[in-house]
Structures are given as structure tokens and as C-alpha cells.
Amino acid sequence: MPISRLIDMEDFQPIPEREKHEEFLRKVMEILFESVVFKARSDKVVLWQTPEKLKEMFDFSLMQSGETHEKLLLLLKKTIKYSVKTGHPYFINQLFSGLDPYGLAGQWLTDALNASVYTYEVAPVFTLMEDALIREACKMIGPMWQDGIFCPGGSTANGIAINLARFNKFPEVKKTGCFKLPPLKVFTSEECHYSISKFSSFVGIGDENVELIETDNIGQMKIENLLKKIEETIQEGNIPLVVVATLGTTVRGAFDPINEIADICKKHNMWLHIDAAWGGGLIFSPKHRAKLNGIERANSIVINPHKLLAVPQQCSLLLIKDKDILHSCHSKEAEYLFQKDKHYDRKYDHGDKYLQCGRKCDVFKFWFMWKAKGSAGFANHIDALMEVAEYLEEQIHKRAEFMMVSKRQYMNVCFWYIPRYLRGKSHILDYATQLHKVAPQIKAIMVTHGSVMLNYQPLQDLPNFFRFVSQNSGLGKKDIDYILDHISEIGDMLFE
Amino acid sequence: MPISRLIDMEDFQPIPEREKHEEFLRKVMEILFESVVFKARSDKVVLWQTPEKLKEMFDFSLMQSGETHEKLLLLLKKTIKYSVKTGHPYFINQLFSGLDPYGLAGQWLTDALNASVYTYEVAPVFTLMEDALIREACKMIGPMWQDGIFCPGGSTANGIAINLARFNKFPEVKKTGCFKLPPLKVFTSEECHYSISKFSSFVGIGDENVELIETDNIGQMKIENLLKKIEETIQEGNIPLVVVATLGTTVRGAFDPINEIADICKKHNMWLHIDAAWGGGLIFSPKHRAKLNGIERANSIVINPHKLLAVPQQCSLLLIKDKDILHSCHSKEAEYLFQKDKHYDRKYDHGDKYLQCGRKCDVFKFWFMWKAKGSAGFANHIDALMEVAEYLEEQIHKRAEFMMVSKRQYMNVCFWYIPRYLRGKSHILDYATQLHKVAPQIKAIMVTHGSVMLNYQPLQDLPNFFRFVSQNSGLGKKDIDYILDHISEIGDMLFE
Numbered sequence: 001m002p003i004s005r006l007i008d009m010e011d012f013q014p015i016p017e018r019e020k021h022e023e024f025l026r027k028v029m030e031i032l033f034e035s036v037v038f039k040a041r042s043d044k045v046v047l048w049q050t051p052e053k054l055k056e057m058f059d060f061s062l063m064q065s066g067e068t069h070e071k072l073l074l075l076l077k078k079t080i081k082y083s084v085k086t087g088h089p090y091f092i093n094q095l096f097s098g099l100d101p102y103g104l105a106g107q108w109l110t111d112a113l114n115a116s117v118y119t120y121e122v123a124p125v126f127t128l129m130e131d132a133l134i135r136e137a138c139k140m141i142g143p144m145w146q147d148g149i150f151c152p153g154g155s156t157a158n159g160i161a162i163n164l165a166r167f168n169k170f171p172e173v174k175k176t177g178c179f180k181l182p183p184l185k186v187f188t189s190e191e192c193h194y195s196i197s198k199f200s201s202f203v204g205i206g207d208e209n210v211e212l213i214e215t216d217n218i219g220q221m222k223i224e225n226l227l228k229k230i231e232e233t234i235q236e237g238n239i240p241l242v243v244v245a246t247l248g249t250t251v252r253g254a255f256d257p258i259n260e261i262a263d264i265c266k267k268h269n270m271w272l273h274i275d276a277a278w279g280g281g282l283i284f285s286p287k288h289r290a291k292l293n294g295i296e297r298a299n300s301i302v303i304n305p306h307k308l309l310a311v312p313q314q315c316s317l318l319l320i321k322d323k324d325i326l327h328s329c330h331s332k333e334a335e336y337l338f339q340k341d342k343h344y345d346r347k348y349d350h351g352d353k354y355l356q357c358g359r360k361c362d363v364f365k366f367w368f369m370w371k372a373k374g375s376a377g378f379a380n381h382i383d384a385l386m387e388v389a390e391y392l393e394e395q396i397h398k399r400a401e402f403m404m405v406s407k408r409q410y411m412n413v414c415f416w417y418i419p420r421y422l423r424g425k426s427h428i429l430d431y432a433t434q435l436h437k438v439a440p441q442i443k444a445i446m447v448t449h450g451s452v453m454l455n456y457q458p459l460q461d462l463p464n465f466f467r468f469v470s471q472n473s474g475l476g477k478k479d480i481d482y483i484l485d486h487i488s489e490i491g492d493m494l495f496e
Numbered sequence: 497m498p499i500s501r502l503i504d505m506e507d508f509q510p511i512p513e514r515e516k517h518e519e520f521l522r523k524v525m526e527i528l529f530e531s532v533v534f535k536a537r538s539d540k541v542v543l544w545q546t547p548e549k550l551k552e553m554f555d556f557s558l559m560q561s562g563e564t565h566e567k568l569l570l571l572l573k574k575t576i577k578y579s580v581k582t583g584h585p586y587f588i589n590q591l592f593s594g595l596d597p598y599g600l601a602g603q604w605l606t607d608a609l610n611a612s613v614y615t616y617e618v619a620p621v622f623t624l625m626e627d628a629l630i631r632e633a634c635k636m637i638g639p640m641w642q643d644g645i646f647c648p649g650g651s652t653a654n655g656i657a658i659n660l661a662r663f664n665k666f667p668e669v670k671k672t673g674c675f676k677l678p679p680l681k682v683f684t685s686e687e688c689h690y691s692i693s694k695f696s697s698f699v700g701i702g703d704e705n706v707e708l709i710e711t712d713n714i715g716q717m718k719i720e721n722l723l724k725k726i727e728e729t730i731q732e733g734n735i736p737l738v739v740v741a742t743l744g745t746t747v748r749g750a751f752d753p754i755n756e757i758a759d760i761c762k763k764h765n766m767w768l769h770i771d772a773a774w775g776g777g778l779i780f781s782p783k784h785r786a787k788l789n790g791i792e793r794a795n796s797i798v799i800n801p802h803k804l805l806a807v808p809q810q811c812s813l814l815l816i817k818d819k820d821i822l823h824s825c826h827s828k829e830a831e832y833l834f835q836k837d838k839h840y841d842r843k844y845d846h847g848d849k850y851l852q853c854g855r856k857c858d859v860f861k862f863w864f865m866w867k868a869k870g871s872a873g874f875a876n877h878i879d880a881l882m883e884v885a886e887y888l889e890e891q892i893h894k895r896a897e898f899m900m901v902s903k904r905q906y907m908n909v910c911f912w913y914i915p916r917y918l919r920g921k922s923h924i925l926d927y928a929t930q931l932h933k934v935a936p937q938i939k940a941i942m943v944t945h946g947s948v949m950l951n952y953q954p955l956q957d958l959p960n961f962f963r964f965v966s967q968n969s970g971l972g973k974k975d976i977d978y979i980l981d982h983i984s985e986i987g988d989m990l991f992e
Contacts (some may be wrong), residue, residue, distance in 0.1 A: 018534055021597040025533065028523055028601045035522065036515055036608040051616055051624060051844045058621065060628035064864070066870035072598070074604060075867065079860070083621045086610045093618055098855070100609055101517040102568070105524040109572060111603040112532040114582050114595055114808050120547055121943065122589055125554065125579045128547060132556035152648035155853045163698055176679075177702030183675050192761050194830040195853055202659055202851060204700020206673030207828075213707035251832050258835035306854070312610050314856045332703075334690035336953035341933075341960070343940035344803060348547045356693055358592070358802070359650045360810045360856075364575070367558070371571065437837075444839035447617065463839070 006152045013411060024069050028076060035080045036087070037099065041474065044450030045091050054082060089258035090483070093453040094265055095278050095307045097472040102372040103312040106365030116358040118337060118342060118351030123361065127348055130363045133370070137303070138319055140283045142296030146323040149333030149354055150316065150362045154277035157302035157318040158244065159199025160355060162186060163269030164300060164320070165242035166203070168327040174329065178204055185233045186210045188244040188258055189221040190460070193275060196244050209238075218406045219254030221245065226261065230268055244272040247292055248279025251459055251467055252405070258294030274298040277316065281308030284378035288386060291410070308385075308411070308471060311366045326353040355413065381473055381479060387412055388470040391477045392484075401488050403467045413468045414459075417442060417487050419495030435462035442490050452483055460473070520565050524572060531576045532583070532954030533595065536652045537970065540946030541587050542580045550578060580949065585738040585970035586979070589949040591746070591774050591803045593968040598868040599808040603859030612854040614847030616840060619857065623844055626859045633799070634815055636779045638792030640931030642819040645850055646812065650773035651695060653798035654740065655695030656851060660796060660816070661738035661767030662699070663825040670825065674700055681729045682706045685717040685752055686956070689771060692740050696891075705734075714902045715750030717741065722757065726764055738767040743788055744775025747955055747963055748901070751775060769795040773812065775906060777804030777964070780874035784882060787906070804881075804907070804967060805874055807862045822849040824894040827872050877969050884966040885909055887973045897984050901961045909964045910955075913938060915991030932959035938986050948979055974980060 026347045041180035049057065058078060067075070085091060087099030117123040117130065130150065138145035151157040166173055166184060176488075178184065184205055188196045190212040197207040211233070214225040243265055245256040258274065265272040274295060280303030282288050283295075295301060301319045305311040320326055331352040338349055351357065370378070392413045396402040400423060422434055439456035443466075446452045455467045466487075503693060506948045545553065554574060556971055563571070583595030612621040613626065626646065634641035647653040662669055662680060674680070680701055684692045685905045686708040690811070693703040707729070710721040739761055741752040754770065761768040770776075770791060776783050776799030779791075791797060801807040815821055827848040834845055847853065888909045892898040896919065901910035935952035937964075942948045951963045962983075 022529065022534060025529070025597055027889075028604065032608045033518065033521070038518060046620070049620065050840055051620070052841075053825045055624055058624065060625055060890075061861075062629065062871070063631045064868045064871050066868050066873050072864070072868055075864075079621050080609065083609050083611065085619050086612075086618070094612060094854075096610075096612065096614075101521055101610070105521055105572070105609060107576040107607040108524065108528060108604055109532075109575065111600060111607065111808060112528045112595070113576065114592075115579065115647045116582075116590060116592065116809055122580050122582070122949070124542070124545065125549070125575050126552055128551055128554065129556055133558065148980055152652070152856075153854050155851065156648070156652075159851075163600075166700075172703060173700065174697045175702050175704045177696075177705055178673065178675055178700045179677055179679050179702075181675055183673065189599070193827045193853070195834075198828050198851060200673075200828065201670045201826075202672040202699060204669065205660075206669060206671050208671045209673055304854075312607060313612055314854060317564050330694065332690045332694050334953075336951065336963070337690075339936070339953060339960075343943065344546055345548075355651065355655075356649045356696060357689070358590075358649050358810060367556075368568070370558045372562050372568055375558070377561050377562050402594065440835070440837040441838065447839065449863075453618070455832065457835060459831075464835075466717060467832070483890055489577065 006454065027073055031073065031076060031080070034159070035077065037104065039085070041084030042087065043085055043091065045088045045426060046447065046450045047082055047454050048448045048450055049082060049237045057131060058082065074409050084206055089472045089479060090452045090469070092468055093455050095469060095471065096310070096313065098310045098474065100310050100369055102369045103310065104277055105245060106368035107312050110361050110364045112306070115361045117361045118349070118354070118359060120348035121342070122280060126361045127350065129367050130350070133363055134317070134319070137317060141319060143294065145319060145321050148317055148319040149325055149326060151302070151318050152316070152356070153314055154302050154304045155198065156314050157316050158193065158195045158273070158275055159202060159275070160318055161273040161300040161302065162196070162199055162205065162242060162244070163203050164325055164329055165273060168271055169239070181239070182449060183209050183238045184241040185238050186242050186244060187213055187226060187229060189213050189215050189246055189249065191215050191219050191249045191252060191254060192244060192246050193250050193277070196275070215254065218409060219249055219252035221256040221261070223257060223260045223264070226264060230264065240268055240270050242273055244273045244275055247274055247276040247295065248410055250278065251412065251457060252414055253278070253408070253410030255291050258297065262294055262297035271300070272298045274301045275371065277302050277304040278307050281305065281378070282328065284309070284375055285382040286379060305366050308382065310367070310381070310471070310473070311369055315362045315366050321495070330355055354357050384473060385470045387409055388475055390478065390482045392468060392470065395480060395484055399484065401491065402484065407463060411470045414465050415468070416465045417491050419491055421495060432463045438491070438495070439464040439466055441494055442487055445490050445494070452486060501858065523566070523569055527569065527572060527576070531573065532581070534843055535581070537585065539556050539581055539584065541584045541949050542943065542946045543578055544944045544946055545578060550849060554578065567743060585968045585975060586709040586948045587968070588964055589689065589951050591965060591967065592806070592809065594806045594970065596806050596808070596865055597807065598859045598865045602864035603808050606857050606860045611857045613857045614845070614850070614853060614855060616844035617838070622857045622859055622894070625863050626846065627858055629863050630815070635815060637797065637815060641815060641817050643822055644813055644815040645822060647814050648812070648852070649799070649810055650689070650771070650798050650800045650812050651691030651694060653769055653773070653812050654689065654691045654769070656814055657699060657769040657796040657798065658692070658695055658701065658738060658740070660821055660825055661701050661769060662701070664767055665735070665737060666819060677735070679705050679734045680732050680737040681720060682738050682740060683709055683725060683736065684713055685709050685742055687711050687715050687745045687748060687750060688742050689746050689773070692771070711750065714905060715745055715748035717752040717757070719753060719756045719760070722760060726760065732987070734770055736764055736766050738769055740769045743770055743772040743791065744906055746774065747908065747953060748910055749774070749906030754793065758790055758793035767796070768794040770797045772796050774803050777801065777874070778878060780805070780871055781878040782875060783879050801862050804878065805863055805865070806877070806967070806969070811858045811862050826851055863870055868877065880969060881907055881966045884973060884976065888964060888966065888976045891976060891980055895980065897987065898980065901958060907966045909962070910961050912961045913987050915987055928959045934987070934991070935960040935962055937990055938983055941986050941990070942982070949984060950979070
């Protein structure tokens with residue numbers, strides 16, 4: 001066989017400028033180690049600049065000719081300097097925070113291999129790794145669970161689930177679209193994630209066909225209201241298609257009553273999708289797993305390991321009970337990619353199960369973290385976070401200047417800081433209007449000082465409140481005291 | 497102000513196990529430098545194992561307890577060992593190949609900062625960088641171009657464009673869905689990417705409403721057939737919505753006649769979307785830019801810098817002529833994320849323009865490469881690749897054992913290897929059937945030996961042929977000779 005000739009490539013040109021490039025990349029790594037990866041606490045969360053100011057300070061321009069390595073390294077440092085340190089324990093602004101070293105190692109490897117995961121042929125290890133991880137995740141949900149895909153975020157995963165629900169009931173829509181169907185209705189909590197509405201518009205269902213179900217005083221979907229709306233839908237001659245239940249709502253961290261919802265879905269022959277993007281990580285914690293009871297009764301579930309489990313951005317897993325529907329709903333059998341005369345078993349080519357074609361590998365970082373920590377490691381992470389959340393709730397109750405918005409169910413602790421002049425005055429006419437202005441002002445000071453990034457928002461008729469989410473394993477009880485003191489001090493200063 | 501206290505965190509716990517983690521990450525980096533980043537040519541493209549064998553050889557299992565660093569590093573090495581080396585110049589299997597050191601540096605930084613790009617607040621630098629880059633890219637298209645978003649791949653970008661076209665004509669679909677509309681028709685070349693059909697199903701239009709327009713003998717859309725199908729659509733009472741033209745088709749690298757298509761779209765008041773995922777990178781080359789003539793007449797264009805420009809996976813840019821439609825079509829104004837009482841100008845929060853919520857930062861790697869090389873650097877890269885493609889085409893013409901499938905227009909060189917016993921026998925009855933079996937067998941040998949990964953596929957009634965795509969700047973004319981010799985040798989061996 002003459003083929004071995006090709007493998008020894010010594011007589012071909014070496015990688016051009018290898019030394020120069022290696023030296024550069026090593027400098028980049030040193031900067032990352034020094035200024036990002038292990039910097040965390042000793043830095044501000046953000047060195048705040050207004051957009052207008054930052055535009056003046058930073059050379060964003062793109063030119064005809066390139067820059068020197070020296071200039072490039074400066075730009076890199078400046079990018080780091082003015083970026084938010086999302087690994088910092090005081091980055092409490094979103095549903096992710098922290099930087100896991102194994103996850104980061106996984107990302108760096110993924111980048112170096114620069115794979116696109118559509119066929120076994122071009123991504124053999126990652127393909128089997130996805131199989132193994134999805135199988136394991138399914139097993140944690142229940143014995144009937146059989147399939148899954150990685151998605152570019154929980155929003156897309158929710159959208160795909162809604163389309164699967166439609167395909168399940170009306171397989172012809174894949175061909176004909178939904179022009180000839182009566183309106184299909186999506187039922188979800190009024191505290192659901194906005195992607196339900198966004199993707200209902202995108203898939204051609206329309207957001208007015210998303211029926212928002214009332215929630216109770218801790219944010220859970222009210223079953224009687226769900227029942228009522230489904231019955232109204234049927235009476236109107238429309239089709240109740242799917243209930244999207246949430247386990248861990250974005251703002252309050254509420255858990256919808258899955259078993260009761262599953263009964264209703266069964267009765268009305270509706271798809272049950274569970275948006276557990278935020279709450280789903282609890283499958284790893286024997287101590288808190290009960291919050292997900294009934295999850296196995298769903299048809300599809302989204303879990304974002306990049307949220308609770310601190311896997312790097314992005315890692316979003318859509319799990320499906322049915323073994324075949326992903327393929328039958330999405331496949332198009334493109335002949336240039338999924339050739340029928342391959343030299344290996346085509347069942348390992350999962351690309352056609354996906355909506356995407358080229359797809360960044362999101363499995364390795366998660367698989368590698370899991371391998372490094374074990375399921376027990378994720379459980380410890382979760383249990384420690386929950387203790388911090390409990391402690392925070394206690395402190396809020398203890399301190400006169402703070403008030404809980406509603407009872408905590410998860411990592412989300414939603415509370416108001418009440419300025420001295422408003423304490424005990426909830427009966428006065430413009431109490432809510434006054435309170436509404438408080439959190440944004442405190443936040444503005446924290447962010448411009450770079451001390452803490454903590455989210456606030458209104459909810460229905462509730463005025464602006466802080467949402468504290470414990471999710472960074474670097475955050476301890478001492479930090480809680482510190483941050484509450486900090487808010488108090490700013491409040492005293494602002495509203496005295 | 498008491499706030500400065502919070503910034504000095506010396507009295508808090510240090511990062512747990514920092515030394516251990518740093519040591520580990522440094523070892524990971526050494527492995528990446530040694531075994532991936534600068535390995536390229538001296539390795540096989542792939543150390544091929546069947547799925548069944550690889551499953552036996554690799555410990556994919558996920559357990560209750562974690563593994564030691566020693567074991568983790570072994571797993572990392574094994575992942576590299578059995579993964580495809582997509583940076584290798586002989587990885588010619590897809591529309592991406594190569595590993596740019598600046599792009600890689602950009603990815604590594606992106607990972608370390610672990611940002612999600614939805615608001616200025618959490619991603620100030622990346623937000624303004626996206627603005628600057630999208631503005632610059634728009635300028636390269638034409639003076640009327642004003643907006644854009646990054647997408648998780650060209651497929652999604654095509655889907656978003658189809659939905660924008662629908663929203664543009666029927667803004668009410670965002671609310672009501674498309675239940676009450678007559679069928680909307682999407683017109684595209686029969687050699688288009690399969691995502692047009694996939695996403696037409698997904699958005700509720702249905703793939704039977706995708707009208708495939710015939711192509712000529714080099715793969716370009718036939719204008720007369722497009723006109724005919726549009727007229728038929730109108731006569732049937734259906735709505736001609738959008739033409740998706742392709743600049744750089746997946747298999748043949750064909751360029752649809754944009755100006756003629758634009759005239760038709762104008763006449764029929766149709767949206768013109770251009771899928772230039774593969775061809776669009778040519779905007780950087782003054783020498784070859786003319787292939788994109790007329791591109792500025794479109795309403796939307798997708799360009800994947802991760803293809804021709806060798807930006808790391810994934811980087812996909814959807815550019816839009818209209819300044820407001822992305823926001824008006826996609827926005828949902830979620831109050832927990834896009835608060836109206838922020839302490840900075842909300843116009844910098846671009847998240848609601850996107851379909852995704854959380855979103856991995858894809859801009860930095862591209863911006864950093866552009867900064868490093870300049871536009872001129874991309875132009876040189878493209879021009880050199882085109883020379884390689886020209887050289888390959890010449891060699892195919894010169895050699896008796898090869899035959900072009902159709903005239904080359906771009907980086908794609910589509911050719912048959914003709915076994916000796918079939919040369920000059922195109923008149924025999926089962927010529928095509930015989931020829932169809934050739935490429936898969938040659939490819940199987942190349943892949944199992946790990947020498948070259950080169951794609952093949954059939955196209956319409958054309959039997960299997962090789963598609964060689966020059967896109968890796970490490971690939972020179974000497975390599976072309978080498979690879980053609982290699983195919984010849986295998987062919988001689990197999991079909992003697």
C-alpha cells in the first residue's frame with residue numbers, strides 16, 4: 001500500500017510562523033491566567049464605563065492592515081479590563097455565575113479541536129460522548145426516556161419542543177405548514193420565560209395563542225385557571241396543543257405542580273413540555289431532587305447545565321421521551337452530508353435529528369466536568385448553594401430594612417430594600433410607586449462602583465425588587481452579610 | 497462612601513484549591529499546544545475507529561464520584577487522539593478547515609470571560625464590538641445596510657431570514673400565527689442548502705411550500721424557471737413570499753444570478769434573502785468580490801466567517817438592510833432583562849433583537865482575527881485559496897483518470913475519479929451505476945488510513961463525485977499533486 005507515504009509529512013512545508021504564533025498564544029494564556037481565570041475575588045465585578053465613554057476609550061475599528069502582536073495583546077488586556085467578571089462571586093445578575101476549571105479546560109480543548117458535530121465521521125469522540133451523556137441524563141429522568149439533543153440555549157430548546165408538540169399532533173405540518181389548521185394553543189404560566197412567546201411567534205403559532213395561566217402568591221401555575229382556559233379553547237374550536245410548565249421560573253424560582261399538570265395533559269391528549277432550564281440541574285441532588293417530582297411524566301424537558309451546574313456558556317440539553325420524534329420531525333436527509341453509502345453504520349450520524357447543520361460541540365465541557373466531579377460533586381455544589389439561599393432568606397427576615405417578595409422555593413431570593421422613610425408605611429397611597437424607584441438607584445451605584453451586580457425587576461403589579469440567585473460556589477454566608485450590609489449602607493445614604 | 501470596602505476582598509476566602517487547579521489547567525494547555533494546535537501536518541487527519549470499537553476503547557461512563565487529575569489528563573489525551581484534526585490541511589471534508597491562532601486566542605479569551613451577550617450591562621465590550629463589526633460588515637455590502645445579528649449557524653440564520661420575510665409582508669403573524677393565511681411560498685434553487693427546507697418546516701410554512709427552482713449545468717438557478725413558478729403560485733392564489741438565492745452553493749459552489757433575481761423580487765414585491773454562508777467571505781477580496789455583484793440589492797444576507805475566513809466554529813452573521821425589522825419582529829420586552837429604568841441608554845441592549853436569550857459571544861474571535869490580519873489579510877487568504885482551486889481544476893483536466901463534474905466557479909472543485917475500466921466508456925449502460933460506487937470506496941480507504949478526509953456525494957442524477965474545497969491556508973499546490981496521486985493509487989489498487 002502506498003498510502004503510508006501520505007502520513008509522513010516531513011518533506012512538506014512546516015506550519016508557517018509557528019514560533020511566532022506559539023509565542024503569541026503563550027502570552028495570551030499568561031494574560032488569561034493572571035487577569036481572568038484566577039483573578040475572581042481580587043477584582044471589581046466590572047470596571048463600569050458608559051457606552052459613550054467606552055467607545056471613546058477603546059479602539060474597536062477594523063482596518064485594511066493588521067496590528068502588531070504588541071498592540072493585539074494590549075487590546076486583549078483592555079477587553080478583559082472592561083468586561084464583566086462573570087466568574088466573580090458578586091456577579092449575581094443572571095442565572096449563571098462562576099468559572100469552573102474543568103469546564104474551562106473542556107472549552108479550551110473544544111476550541112483547539114474546532115469540531116462541528118453532525119456526523120460520526122468528523123466528530124467520532126464527541127458523537128459517542130453525546131450519546132453516553134444523553135443516555136445518562138435520560139436515565140436520571142426516568143426509564144422511558146430515550147433521546148435528546150444539545151441546543152444553542154434554552155430559548156431555542158423551548159421553541160423546538162413546541163414544534164415537536166405540533167408535529168406530534170399534526171405530522172403533516174412538516175410538509176404543509178399550519179395554514180390550514182385551526183389556531184393551536186400553548187398554555188404556560190404568566191411567570192414563564194419569554195422564549196415561549198418569542199418562539200411561538202417564530203414557529204408560526206403567534207404569541208396571542210400563548211395562553212398565560214395565572215400564578216399563585218409564590219409564582220406557581222394555578223391549576224383551576226389552566227383547566228378553565230383549556231376548556232374555553234376547546235369551546236372556541238381551537239386546539240389545546242401543549243402545556244409548558246416551568247421548574248424554576250426566571251424571577252421567583254417557582255416550581256409548577258407537575259403531577260397535576262401531567263394529569264390534565266393526559267386527559268386532553270396534550271404534549272407536556274417542561275422548561276427546567278434553571279431548575280433541572282436539581283436532578284443531581286438526592287437532597288433536593290423531590291422538587292422535580294413528576295418530571296418523568298413530561299414529553300420533553302430542557303435543562304441548561306450552564307445555569308445551576310456552572311458549565312461554561314452554552315450548554316443546553318433538550319431531552320425527549322420518544323425515541324424517534326426528533327428524527328422524524330427534523331430530518332431532511334441531505335445527501336451531501338448523510339450519504340447512504342458510508343463505510344460505517346449511519347445510525348451514528350445524529351446531525352439530521354438537529355435543527356442546526358454545523359454545530360459547535362457543547363458536550364465535552366459538561367462531560368469533562370461530570371467526569372471530574374462525579375454526580376456527587378454536582379450534588380455537593382447544589383446543596384451548598386441551597387444552604388446559602390436559605391441563609392439569605394433568614395437574614396432578610398431578621399433585618400428590618402429588607403422584606404421578602406414571596407416565600408423562597410429555590411436559589412432565587414426575591415426581596416425589597418425598604419428605605420427608612422417607607423418602613424411600615426405600606427398603607428400609604430404611593431408606597432409602591434416610591435418603592436419601585438429604590439432598587440434601580442441602588443443597583444446603579446453598585447454597578448458604577450463595580451462592587452456587586454445584582455438583578456432587579458418588577459413582576460406583574462409588584463414594584464421593582466432584587467432577585468438574588470445563589471449559584472456561584474465561591475459565595476459564602478459571610479458574603480451574604482457583606483452584600484446585605486452594602487445594600488443597606490447605600491440605601492441609607494440615598495434615602496436619608 | 498463605604499462602598500470601597502467591598503472591593504478589597506483580601507479578608508475573604510481565597511479561591512479554593514487555586515494551586516491545584518492552576519497546575520491542572522497549565523498541564524491541559526501543554527497538551528493542547530503539543531497535540532493539537534501545532535501538530536497539524538505531522539499527524540494523521542484521523543485515527544479511524546469504528547463506532548463499535550471506539551466505544552470499547554474509550555471510557556465514556558459518568559459515575560457518582562469524580563476522577564483524579566491523572567485520569568482526566570489521560571482522557572483528554574485520548575479525546576484528542578481519536579478526534580478528527582480539523583485544522584489539518586488534508587481535512588477537506590466540510591466547508592471549514594484550519595485553525596487560526598488569532599481566532600483561537602479569541603475563543604480562549606471568550607471562554608475565560610464566559611459572557612452571555614444580551615445586555616450592555618453584562619457584556620459592555622462585546623456589545624460595542626458587535627456594533628462596530630456589524631457596522632463595518634454592512635458598509636462592505638452597501639450604503640443602505642444597517643443592522644445584523646450573530647446566529648448559531650447558517651441554518652438558523654436562513655430560518656430567521658424566512659421569518660423576517662414573512663413578518664415584513666404580514667406583521668400580524670407575530671401575534672396570530674399563520675393559521676389564517678394562504679400558503680406562503682419560498683423559492684430557492686434545487687441546489688440550495690437543506691436548511692431552507694428544514695426551517696420552512698420549523699416556522700410553520702412547510703417544506704412542500706418550498707419551490708425548488710431548476711439549475712443549469714453549472715448549478716445556477718434558472719431565471720425562466722423561477723419566473724414560471726412565481727407566476728404559477730400567483731395563479732393558484734398562493735403568496736410568493738421570498739426568494740432565497742445562494743452565493744456559493746454547498747456542493748458545486750455555484751453563484752445564483754443575483755441581479756436578475758433582484759429584479760424579479762422587486763417586481764413581485766418579494767423579500768430577497770441571500771444565503772452567502774459559504775460565498776460571502778469574498779466581500780474581503782477586491783480580486784474576487786465581483787462574484788457577489790448585486791448582493792446589496794437583497795433584504796438579508798447570511799455570511800459564515802467560520803467557513804471561508806477560517807474563523808473558529810461558530811461564527812455566522814445575518815445582515816439586514818432594514819434598521820428596525822429585527823427588533824420589531826423579535827422583541828418581547830422581557831422586564832427582568834430589559835428594564836426600562838436602567839442607568840444607561842437602553843438602545844445598547846441588543847438582546848431583544850435576537851431570537852436567543854442567553855447567547856455565547858461569537859464576535860470576539862472574528863473581531864480579533866480581523867484586527868490581527870486586517871481586511872487585506874483576509875483578502876490574501878482568499879486569493880491564495882482561489883489559486884489552489886484553479887490549480888486543482890487544471891490538474892483534473894490534465895489527468896486522464898479524473899473528470900470535472902461541471903465548470904468550477906469558486907473553491908469547490910467537483911470531480912470524478914474514473915477507474916481504468918470505465919475510462920472512455922460513458923456510453924455503456926451501467927456507467928453511472930458503476931461510477932457511483934467508486935468514490936465511497938476510495939473515501940473509505942482514505943479515512944480508515946487517516947490520510948485525507950474528502951467529501952463525496954451524488955447530485956440530482958449525477959453519480960457520486962468528490963467535492964474538493966480549498967479553504968485551508970496550509971494547503972499548497974504540492975499537496976494537490978499529492979492528493980490526486982493518492983486517489984489515483986487507491987483507485988488503481990481497487991479497480992484493477
